[in-house]
Amino acid sequence: MDDRLDDATMMICKRIYARVFSHLAGDRPNKVIARTADCTEPYISMIKNGERLPSVDMAYALDKSINADGCLFEVRRQIEQLRQEIAAYRRTLKAGPPASDKEQGPVKRRDLLQDGAKVTAGAAVTPVLAALTQAWQLSEPKLPGASVSRSMIDDWGSAYDVHALSFRIDPPEVALTGLADEWAEIAEHLERRQPDGVQRDLSYVAARHAYLIAGTWLQLGNRRQSHRWWLTARELADRSESDLLSALTREWEANQRATDSREDLTDLLDLTEKALQFAGPRPSYERMASLSGKAELLALMGRDKEAVAAMRQAEDVFERLSSPTPSREDILRHEQSLVYSLVGDEKRATEAQEAALRFDRPNEYATFQVRLHGALLHARSDPKSACNEAVEIIKALPVERRVLRVRVAGRRVLDAVPAKAQHLAPVRELRNLTAAV
Structure with missing residues (x-):
């Protein structure tokens, strides 16, 4: 490491x-x-x-x-x-960060850059980042009454795609290091008074980075830090006055937190309902994502009929989108893959998995998750082969890339194995691989 x-x-x-x-x-x-x-x-x-x-x-x-x-x-x-x-x-790595009971608002939660040092070691960059980037920032013409330029806001907006890709591929320690670097630049300006329009735009780009930070902390197993950053992301999204971003932030939070076995799925379902309120009734990517996320939670709760109904609603919204993009379809197909596997609809699950794998890159975590959904689909009828398949999928990843969401997908295969097959060697091996979940 x-x-x-x-x-x-x-x-x-x-x-x-x-x-x-x-x-x-x-x-x-x-x-x-x-x-x-x-x-x-x-x-x-x-x-x-x-x-x-x-x-x-x-x-x-x-x-x-x-x-x-x-x-x-x-x-x-x-x-x-x-x-x-x-x-x-x-x-200081082994000692860990000192606990703090003070919550000082979304901007002050830059404690990531101190606490994160104990996890990533890269956050030692923090004390010098401001000095090293000052020359570039000073060279940009600032917006009237603001401490930032339009190009700085646009640069942070485009940086989101870079960090999102890192979240989908890299070990979480690496993803967090890059996000800490970016947040150090953004946070300095969040602390300052900005004109209303600039504050909204700045909050928008900051919210997107904040929910990636929250998701990365979750993959590292730090619930305390992830909780702080979920709150930060929601607050910043609401401050941006973009209802669609507020919807997406909550939907994504519920989706990520569903990988934590200690979470109360009812609470996450309430969060998804809040996302749907923000998304509103009109067809949008955010409404589609919220409905498919709701379907996933219902399926995990064993409420199969309601899950299928919610997924059909998501599919209907997708069909009515004016200009659906491949990335938006990817989200739908991934959720279909899991939901239809959980409820045992082999035809729809297989179709969704084939479609999802056409969108995902071979080295993305989502690809391994979808392949594990395929094993889940057959775990009830052929537990030995399903668990063997799941073991091979997880072992294909280096240890540092066996992140929480991949291990949880493997654990769901185990959950579907009948009680009479629990003694099988592949079942035991899969249980050992996913024991940390």
């Missing part, structure tokens, strides 16, 4: 250095910079692209070559200090 965290931290440092360097260098040709700094043009390009981090000595030469008055050198010096501090932070 230490190697992965080192890689993630270095990726962040390269990215930040590239931003500052590109800003300070302005429109100076790479050829001129390279000549005065006694290096090559390709080397300068790699630095600007975030592919290389120069040595401290080279950073000094680059600083002189672009007349940065020591700013570029200082950035590199702080990065070097950061690398030394990470070792000290790791010594």
Whole structure:
């Protein structure tokens, strides 16, 4: 894990250095910079692209070559200090973060960046992030009366897709490191008074990052932190005054929390009903997602007829969407895969699984979940083969990628195995693989 965290931290440092360097260098040709700094043009390009981090000595030469008055050198010096501090932070890993009973509002919940250090070690970046990104932020023309520019808000909005993909593929420690980096930039401006329109836009992009942070904490098994960030995400979504975002935030929360066996499904069902209220009666992706999420919860509660009825409603909404996109269909097919497997509708479940696998990338967690739904579908009639299949699916993932939502999908296969088959060797092996759930 230490190697992965080192890689993630270095990726962040390269990215930040590239931003500052590109800003300070302005429109100076790479050829001129390279000549005065006694290096090559390709080397300068790699630095600007975030592919290389120069040595401290080279950073000094680059600083002189672009007349940065020591700013570029200082950035590199702080990065070097950061690398030394990470070792000290790791010594606190086993101790864990100090508990705090104070909740200071959504912005102050940046405790992620301190508490998270004990989990990711990458949050040691926090003390220097503001200094390293200041040059880039100062270069952007601010919106009237605001501390942010339109390009900064747009950049954070587009960054969501990068982090969402990381959530779907990377080990959660890596995903959280990237999210912490992003949140450090956003949170500084959430704390400040902004014009109403800017505050709404800023809250919108922040809410999306917050619910990804909550989901990542859940995958790491930290319920306390995930709870804090679910509250943060809801509050920010509501502050954005986007009912559809408020709906999606609550639906996604219910969907993620359903993977925690300690959760009360009735509470999650209430949360989904609240999401439906926000989504309203008109056809929308958010309404479709809320209805399919409701169907999943009802199926998990054994209320099969109601689950099927809710899923049919979701399918009807999807058919009435004016311009459905592949990503929206992917959500529906994934929920169909689980719901119809749980209620034992082999035809619809198989169709949904085939459709879902066409959308998901082979290395996405969702792909492994859908394949496990296929094993679930046959667990009642052929428990031995179903459990063998589930064991092979989970073992195909490296240990660090056997995240909670994948293990829960395997556990649901076990839950469907008849009592008389519990002694079978594949059943016992699957139980061991999913024992942490």
